[in-house]
């Protein structure tokens with residue numbers, strides 16, 4: 001059964017580790033992540049962007065697939081199904097469809113409007129037992145065609161949004177989505193520490209987990225980051241493994257064209273990446 005992400009993240013804050021949010025794109029992605037979580041006895045958050053939701057034939061389709069898989073594959077670790085970077089309307093749709101968690105990304109609104117919309121959604125989500133993440137200070141890079149430069153969130157704005165009753169908070173600390181550029185300055189731990197001081201035990205979320213050096217990930221976790229979003233890294237490992245299979249001509253040998261064979265190396269590559277991240281984040285055996 002799907003659960004909201006609140007309790008697993010509060011536990012992570014207390015235990016000084018982080019839970020991975022791994023974004024899904026299809027059945028193979030979902031199965032790879034859920035099986036890896038179960039094998040490693042780790043809590044997990046499945047992220048769905050609005051674009052991926054559309055691609056997977058709508059939010060209700062996603063909910064049906066994930067719920068079916070939890071039951072048929074006997075997944076017993078805590079699993080949250082979470083809308084990633086949702087719009088106001090998207091968040092409402094996902095709550096109605098049966099998601100157990102949503103992120104409302106109001107970071108592109110002026111802070112007053114972000115506050116007003118977040119307030120409404122907190123009320124709606126909590127009435128339905130759904131957890132809610134908000135964002136302050138836009139996180140750079142490109143996600144579903146929205147491009148932004150990495151920002152450092154104002155700790156006081158973080159406090160203002162935290163006080164609205166959100167369950168966990170994404171604050172820009174120089175992190176970006178996708179691959180990091182050569183001249184990236186690194187995470188701003190001073191900003192992170194200041195925010196942490198103001199918001200107390202509220203779990204913090206680090207977006208753009210692909211390509212952040214391991215020591216920075218560990219420092220971020222020690223400063224209160226309890227949820228780390230991983231998306232691009234699984235896409236890259238899937239791509240590499242699939243490319244290798246084709247380049248080696250395996251799709252032309254025997255029944256190598258069978259999609260269950262063609263997609264298998266990519267599936268295994270996602271599993272390996274997810275396991276590696278769970279070990280790095282410290283969530284193994286924390287279910």
Ligand SMILES: [Zn+2]
Nearest residue numbers: 139207208229
């Ligand atoms: Zn993000």
